[in-house]
Amino acid sequence: MKVILIAILITLFSTTGALSQKPTAWRGGTNGNYPDKGLLKAWPQNGPDILWVAEGLGDGHSSPVFANGKIFVSTMIDTTGFIIILDLKGKELKRYPYGTEFFESYPGARSTPVIVGDWLYIYSGLGTIYAFDAEKGTLRWQRNMTKEADGENIKWGVTETLVVDGDKIYCTPGGKKFNIVALNRLDGTFVWNSPGVGDLSAYCTPQLIDLGNKKILVTMMANHIVGVDASTGKTLWSHEQPNQWSVHANTPIYANEMIFCTSGYGQGTVALSLSPDGNSVSKAWFNPKFDSRMGGAVYIDGYLYSSGDKNREWRCLDAKTGAEKWASVEIGKGDIISADGLLFLYSEKGELALAEANPNAFKLLSQAKVEKGSAQHWAHPVINDGTLYVRHGNALIAYKIK
Secondary structure (H helix, E strand, O other), X not given: OHHHHHHHHHHHHHHHHHHOOOOOOHHHHXXXXXXXXXXXXXXXXXXXXXXXXXXXXXXXXXXXXXXXXXXXXXXXXXXXXXXXXXXXXXXXXXXXXEEEOOOOOOOOEOOOOEEEXXXXXXXXXXXXXXXXXXXXXXXXEEEEHHHHOOOOOOOOOOOOOOEEEOOEEXXXXXXXXXXXXXXXXXXXXXXXXXXXXXXXXXXXXXXXXXXXXXXXXXXXXXXXXXXXXXXXXXXXXXXXXXXXXXXXXXXXXXXXXXXXXXXXXXXXXXXXXXXXXXXXXXXXXXEOOOOOOOOOEEEEOOEEEEEOOOOOOEEEEEOOOOOEEXXXXXXXXXXXXXXXXXXXXXXXXXXXXXXXXXXXXXXXXEEEEOOOOOOOOXXXXXXXXXXXXXXXXXXXXXXXXX
């Protein structure tokens, strides 16, 4: 009897642990940095060991999300968007549709799902927000932000990942009146709408900055960086940041009272000093060469790391001054995330690389090639529990990095 009781308790506690896992967030939720420690400092000659590959996932450029011991992936099959649920060994458990997806230029799901408790939220490339029971796939509500928020879809479709905080969802439909909005995540009703500065949306997932007594939502619209009070929607400040195609797909980074906004097509990065009350910004520096189009940047110990677009080198900048520390063309331009003092680089050529987060020199530690999958190498990798996950179109690949 005692043995049976112990077995039941072990099962209960292990199940509770899996179910209580905090869902992963877009780019780690911390400026592209993941909390994993004890990772390999070098990979085997042919790259990190592949634990498994899940294929047949459809078309998509989004990243996987981990919650409750499962993996959730948004995708498109034919022209319909789907959520696919996998177990931690890559076996498909369930899939359910959420509506028509963006099927024109570079077709496929763009937005990464967001999970809160048993809720899953997804923003389609055509501008509709869907709220589901995450595992059952039951639709709880939906809102077409293009129609209901006087928005206008943009050339390559909506790509931003929704920001959820408490009972609010934040997004940027880009309408004249409903430019930046907050919705009640439980029923989809509007909490507030902000006219912002009237720009169109610009592919950017906003950054929510918590100042203690105030939260500020910062995003890049077509021609401006905008900061709004997350409680009321009041526009607090804006800073001009145009580029050739009004594409600002990188989430702003916040560190040490500085906001770093990176745009491609040769525009570059601007650093804004945020006032203590959050009500104003001032330009600290600008570097036109640090111009990632959509691969993101990471902030580590006072330094910024990213690849270029027009300026194709990987670079490291001093975050205080914007001064360049080094530049390298050893790896093609692409995405960057970090963990455990390491940089994980995923180029648009399908190169997967490991480098030191070292401001003194670019130090490439290991390199591999992503062979599985389809279409563009654009999805941002994810690190979860010592495993590196790379989405390449119709495939998700799990690499052992610990």
